Amino acid sequence: MKEGKFMIQDLADVLSQRKNISAEKARDVARMFFDTILAGLEKDRFVKIKGLGTFKLVSVDNRESVDVNSGERIVIEGHSKVSFTPDNALKEAVNRPFAHFETVVLNDEVTDEQLEQVDKRFAAEQEQANEVVSKVIPEVIPEEKPIEEPIEESIEKPVETPVETVIKTPAETPAETVTETPIETAEAPVEKPEEAPKAAAEEPVIPVVVQQETQMDGQKVLLVKLVDTVQVDVNKNATNLMENNEINNNIKSGKSRTALWIVCVVMALLLGYILGYFRVFGSSVNKPTVVKDTVYIEKKQEKKANADTLAAVQEVPAAEVKAQEPAKPQPVVEEKPVEKKPVEKKTQIEETNDSGIPQVKYGAYNIVGTQETYTVKKGETVRIIAERYLGARDMAIYISTYNRIKNPDLVSVGTVLKIPKLEVKKK
């Protein structure tokens, strides 16, 4: 290149010097060298030369092409052509100046210059990230703690209180009032507290919520007082018969029973609503410590009520669940993007150009306007119309895209279709 072409004569000269042979002899040998390659190619269709590479005759099939000038279709007939694959050693020797390069895996949009800069940035970013993490962690932990604490307390307290009160009161009252065997009463209360803690574990937030409610709302305090008065009955209930509601009904007065029911259901609904509310906006956890005493009582009532409702009816949790469901906006929000997605996919196929005409994204043609309009007759599909106007059934996608038809096989009679005018896309 730089020093001109290296011809066979130059080759022969160098060869004669190296091998101490005459220039003529060298020239002959050089010529014979290449002639022999050709002869070998003719004979075996391949020649392998150590240190240089492999010459091969490769057959090429017939293929169609287009005459560059006239645009006519022509056939290029099959033939053989000489291919050369350099020997590995020679290949590497030639590529030596670039041998130190290696294939690099790229991330998203990275250019060569960026790669070097990124290395430096990466180190800096790592340091920053470490700092940020160390800052964030102390911030997060105090936020979490208040959430954990009330839950723990709320779990502990209800567990303790019902066990104490419920077991005690039955132990006292049956001796006084009830004539039934102590074995039954003993069994029943034992079951009750077991259920009560369960309920407490399931709904640990409830006591906290009740506290807030009572503080904020006078009416609800009244409700709680109602429960207070009813509680005596509840205790009696617990002492008398726990397992059989029917017997309960017989013993208990109808008034207190119904009142209890109403209060329980109202409480459950309220709790369910508030629960849902606080799960959604759950960050605010107020801890009223001043009212603990009253709260304590309320919790007892709460547990009693829970125990009773659990034993008697399973409707209350169901009601709670129902009340929670509408209060959660999240699933509703999640559904919406799911609905949107298929629409987006369609728009990927049918993109619109500047003039607002929908286009077939991967088609070979652009829709440039309306050729004419056509009213669909009976027994016709978009594909049939496409064959008539655009030459092929596969072109139906242009009609359906242009007219924004979702199902090209289902067009109602009388639909007026715009037949698009097509133009080959330019590259």
Place this chain on the structure above:
Amino acid sequence: MNNKDFIAELAKASNLTAKEASEMSEGIVQILAEQLCNDSDVNIQSFGSFEVKKKNERVVVSPITRQRMLVPPKLTLSFKPNAAIKDKFK
């Protein structure tokens, strides 16, 4: 035709012993390689031309892992047969 056959043919055609022919062949290949490595083309009349071409770096995508990879530039040796040779084997 492998290297051994080629040496034999060359020896027969140029009245050399097989050993001499082998040496000559190696010598010629060595000279060619040197020239090509020194960035100069070799043009053999009635045979063809050897050229060193630079292939630019490029980005490829692995079909399996979908990773984008930057393939470095490289120098490759290419051989272009003479028009007469092309016709001869057509």
